[in-house]
Amino acid sequence: MSASVTVIFSEALYTTLRKVLRDVASPEIAFAWRAFMFDATSKNILSIPAGSRPATGHTSHRGSAKPAATKGAKQTVAQTEEQPEKTSSSWENRQATTEEQVATVKLQKQWKGYWVRKIRAARTPGSDENQKVLQNLQKCWAIIEQNLDPSNPDHPGLFLFRQMFKLDPDLMVKYPFYKDEWNKISYNDYKGQYPDQPPNNWFVVFREVFLVMEEMLAVPKLYVPISTCMLRVINNDTGEEIPRVFQKVAPYVYKKNRKGYTFVAEARTTDQPLQTGTWRMRMIGSLSPLPAPLRGEVNSSFAVKEIKDYYLPNSKNVIFRYAVKVTEDHLTSIQMNTSKSDVHIKLVVLNNEEEVASTLGKGHAVIPAFTFLKDINPDEEPKRSTSRALHGSDHSNKGESKTKKGGKRGGSGKSNDGRGSTPTPTARSPRTPPASGRSPRRSSQVDHHSDGGLSDGDLEERDLRPHKYIIEAQVLKDSWPLSEASWAFVQMLKEMEKNELKGRRNDRLFRERIGLDQLRDFEVMSRYRLDRVSIEALIGLLADDLMKPTRRSCSISAEIQDGDSTEITELKTDLKQRIESMESSLISKLNTEVGTMKAELQEKINRMDMNLMTIVQNLKDQKTQQAQVANRTRSLLEAERKRKEEKLEAERKRKEEEMLEEERKIKDEEMLEAERKIKEEKLEAERKRKKEKLEAERKKKEDEKLKQKENE
Structure with a gap:
């Protein structure tokens, strides 16, 4: 076995042992396997955590035996405690001297020699070290045997082979079962x-x-x-x-x-x-x-927050804009849809006005997964790590959390005061206005559940800047035009919003003075029960008495107060007659105008009905065309899929035939080789037989010659 294969086997074996013996791993177990493999160079074969080096700067005193320290003793202890810091700091920011390097090499040499001698002694039968190693290996083998069930998917043998194949895939072909691994x-x-x-x-x-x-x-x-x-x-x-x-x-x-x-x-x-x-x-x-x-x-199981509102057209084409306040890290899904299905929209998540997630859609957009991160204070995070380790994941599987609270309408494109808890809205919706004049609404909904706490690595890699998350949606390509009825409703919403803001900013304790020029005709009638012409006529008649700049503070005379003046009586009668005539003329005029308005409204309604019927018919035609296109596309895709499947099936059959042909050739070659061997064996047997026959004939002739000589 070559050195590289030995190294691969050793690494795979140590990985397998780390998995199987993780509950009993100890320095003694690790040394036993080092002795078994005669390995003195691999580092920490069982990944056993190393303890910290003990402090050597001063001696600690425990219990009641701690001596009383005098002033001089305190100074000595302080100097002793400072000594290790000075010693350790003396090695920093400098190169080791030649003497120090020589001393280091000698220490390493002595330790290596001791370590190798100890491993040799452990491999020597009969020694004390050998007995300890044998006991530890038997203990390990008892644990390994418990996992040798053939039905065990984590069989140590399979795990060992897979680790070897990962380290060197070329080794796989050297084992007869390597094809089984590819087909598994x-x-x-x-x-x-x-x-x-x-x-x-x-x-x-x-x-x-x-x-x-x-x-x-x-x-x-x-x-x-x-x-x-x-x-x-x-x-x-x-x-x-x-x-x-x-x-x-x-x-x-x-x-x-x-x-x-x-x-x-x-x-x-x-x-x-x-x-x-x-x-x-x-x-x-x-x-x-x-x-x-x-x-x-x-x-x-998720908590869901849904927000619906109207889309108010604005210069920035912003549908809505909500702020999200985060108290814990949350994995969320954000969805938005509009009631007008062909609106091109862009859904964005901003952090400090920087885009961190976005998606495009037509009437519907989804950000399937986005994690809102809480703000982190590096000084407080280590204090919370212990409690988070104990309780961090107890409630995370419930899928519950606080939901986002409402914010201001975002149609104007301005930033809002929307307050939110940990989640994000899954934005659902602007809705288009119906024929009655309702305007589109926007909506959002939230799916979220709390995820676990932060690890130290996450804390090091995370951006510690404060987060300011904004969820924003925009209309693209001017794809959301509004009808006249929708624009009227939008204007009404804007007026309501202005009045609401004005009421918040200017709370007054008195009624504001309103002039006739600030009121419309129907508002004058509803407020004063007279038309604008009659009121102006009354003002003209009483202008002299009501607007006397030099007698504003004078009291009314006694004659006028008594009401016995003939002029006053005639004036009242005249005014009464004028008012009655004006009321009758106004009523007739209003009736005429109302009739005209009704006729105009009926005509507009009829035109709108015709337009709606035309639009509905066009939509039906478009849906029919889309269905036809979808069916054609589906049939083409199905045909393409079948073609690919047939091609793959033909390729597979071709490969199978090639494999069968190769196997047949191999069998033919084996049969030819067997026939050749049989022929060679027959020839060899025939040659031996002829040789024996010749030898027998030669001996027979020699015997005959000997007999002839004897006879002579």
């Missing part, structure tokens, strides 16, 4: 349930982080009775999604990473509600161990 697959099933769902609703069937222990080719298969369900896989280190073919995750070489891969199954209900059902995901791979869930099981 492994799989794990994960099952769960999804709850009842209302019509026209988006929801997450399950979501979980899977960790990959080693690089392998794997493919997940999802079995669920929902035609609109789709499985997506995201690399948490890069944020990239694993490629999909025909909306199914393609076979992919999953490489070991730090944060794992998030598997998300999302679905949408149709016009009918969805009853409770079960799902099953099968993870199929080329070897074991397969990618496994972070918590041992797949989570299918």
Whole structure:
């Protein structure tokens, strides 16, 4: 066995021993296997943690025997405690001298000699070291025997071979069973349930982080009775999604990473509600161990936050903009859909106004997995690590957390005061206004559950800057035009928003003075029960009495107060008659205008009905065309798939025929070789027989000659 193969076998054996003997690993066990392998150079073959070096600077005193320290003694102790620091610091920032290097080499030489002599003694039968090593190896073998069940998928022998093949794949062909390893697959099933769902609703069937222990080719298969369900896989280190073919995750070489891969199954209900059902995901791979869930099981229970609102057109085409406040790290799914199905939208997650996740969609957009990180104080994090280690994962599988609280309307594109808890909204929705004039609304909903705490490596690599997360959606390509009715409703919403803001900013304790020029005709009638012309006529009649600049503070005369003046009586009668005539004329005028407005409204309604019927017919035609295109595309794809399958089947049959032909040739060669050997054996036997016959004849002739000589 060459040196390289020996090294490969040693490394594979030590890896197997680390797995099988992890509960009993000790320095004595490690030394026993060193002696067994006669290995004095490999480092820490069983990965046993090394203890810290004891302090040598001063002697500690325990219990009541601690001597009383005087002032001089305290100074001596302080000097002694400072001495190791000075000694250790004297080696820093300098090169070792020649004498120090020679001393180091001598120490290493002496230790190496002692170590090799000890291993030799352990391999010498009858010695004390040999007996200890023998006992430890027998103890290890008893543990290994417990795992030698042929049905055990983690059989130590298989694990040892696989480790060797990983270190050097060229070794595989040297074993007769190497083809079995190429034809072997492994799989794990994960099952769960999804709850009842209302019509026209988006929801997450399950979501979980899977960790990959080693690089392998794997493919997940999802079995669920929902035609609109789709499985997506995201690399948490890069944020990239694993490629999909025909909306199914393609076979992919999953490489070991730090944060794992998030598997998300999302679905949408149709016009009918969805009853409770079960799902099953099968993870199929080329070897074991397969990618496994972070918590041992797949989570299918989530807290959901949904927000609906109207889209108000603005210069930046912002549909909504919400701030998210994070108190714990949260893995979330964000979804948004609009009531107008052909709107081009962009859903973005910003951190300090920098884009950290985004997706594009048409009427529907999903960010399947995004982790909102809490702000970290490096000084406080070590204090919390102990409690997090004890309690960090106790509640993480429940899928519960605080939900995002409401924020201001984001249609104007301005930043809002939206307050949120740990989650993110899964934004669902702007809705287009119906024919009655309702304006589109925007909505969002949140799926999240708490993930575990931070490791020291995560704390070192994470950005310690404060996080300021914003979820924003935008309309692209000016793809959301509004009708006249929608614009009227939008204007009303803007007026309501302005009035609301004005009411918040200008709270007054008195009624604001309003002039006639600030009111419309119907507002004047509802407020004063007279039309604008009558009121202006009254003001003209009383202008002299109401606007006397030099007698504003004078009291009304007694004659006017008594009401016996003939002029006043005539004035009242005249005013009463005018008011009655104006009321009658105003009523007739209003009736005429109302009739005209009704006719105009009826005509507009008829035109709108015709337009709506035309639009509905166009939509039906478009849906029919889309269905035809989809059917043609589906048939082409099906034909392409069948063609590829036939091609693959033909290729497979061709390879099988080639293999059969090769086997037939090999058998023919073996048969020819056997016939050749048989012929050679026959020839050899014939040659021996002839030789013996010749020898017998020669002896016979010699005997005859001897007899003749004797007779003579």
